[in-house]
Amino acid sequence: MSALLQVEGLVKRFGGVTAVDGVSFGLEAGAVLGLIGPNGSGKTTLLGMLAGTHEPTAGRVLLDGRPAHGRGAHRAVRTGIARTFQTTRLFPGWTLREGLRLARGEHRGRRGRLGDEEAAALLGLDGLLDRPCGSLTSAAQRLAMIALALATGPRVLLLDEPAVGMDDEEAGALAAAVRRVAAELRAAVIVVDHNMHFLMPLADTVTVLAAGAVLATGTPQQIRADEAVIASYLGEA
Template sequence: MASVILQAEGLKRHFGGLKAVDGVDLALNAGEIHALIGPNGAGKTTLVSLLSGRQVPDAGAIRFDGTDITRLPAHERVRRGIGYTFQITAIYAGLSVFDNLALAVQRGHTRDLSRAVTEAAARVGLEDLLPQIAGTLSYGHQRLLEIGMGLALHPRLLILDEPTQGFAAGEIEGFMALVRGLVPATTVLLIEHNMDVVMALAERITVLDQGRVLASGLPAEIRANRAVQDAYLGGSHAGD
């Protein structure tokens, strides 16, 4: 039986009358790729903020590797092995690719900085672009740089929030190969609107709708779920 690396129970986050996250349970098995999907306004972005420590839940608990992290700030979760990327790139546009990766590597207290940066760049296919200013990269390469910065921390759990947004069609296959190569050493939580990517990568899928879990299961089960079809698969695939 797979071990659970992250367990969220009864998470709630309300904004006035809006129940953005309303009693969500989520369990991530170690070494798996788990996708989180749902229509616009489903609560995906708020849930990611709760898991990464950017927001504190109104109720509920989050445990990582058996330890309660519900009230830990984001930087402390990073130190414990939770890495994440955002819907909007969070790179340092005025610095080189090398310097962006170096800043991430330094947070991991790596002794051989140059070697660690080169290895991180190679993992995302940017080793030939290390001198380039990050803000001049294509959007797809900026997304890869952000993922590389996350991987430089050697996370045990990597949360990827809409990672293929802005990718050209030819870049998506390379991204999927990258993600497949992360497991089982790294658990991946993938928040993604591209259902072809979700179905190709995810071992399990959780569907949110109106702040609650609508369904959770294997890709084939989710695809065949009538409630999911009505709420999401039959409609818009845009992220929130």
């Protein structure tokens, strides 16, 4: 099966600093890729290039074989790539339903677009649609951000540290929700997170970045056993 998302030789330089250095990988529809590495390894910069907020210095991003890079964040969303952020970005006085309708906006005809109740059910937010986002728990707010991203009908979903601040039960519920998104919507999902107890059981494959370059790629089991990964990252835990 050909990859839905193909990343080819992505490079990002900021002045004399190379933040991402020749990163390549492919991801099929319905698959979950875990992206890990030490702080400063280039993970968030890579997500920024995929999401259109950073233009690559070199390389390209293909979605269904068509270029999907260097067009800006708005164009990336219209192409079918949506993301969440490390920090919560919600209007606290708005209800989740109002936020979903705003996020849906011009994407109403997009394949895979979910209704309010469908999005809430998929992410375990039943009964919370008409509550102000500021009144939701921290864990529910992070799930709400994913719901807003899904309102655009993405084919690729980028999640930047979605499990920050969650306890084991909350992180488990999040992992189940992400897996439902991948399986039921056939979305390709990339998850950046430092919580290995959350990420390793969730991911189909894991890519490890170090100093902006790919150190290793494999199944979670292969990554856990990789001596270079243990030395550079997992050994820190």
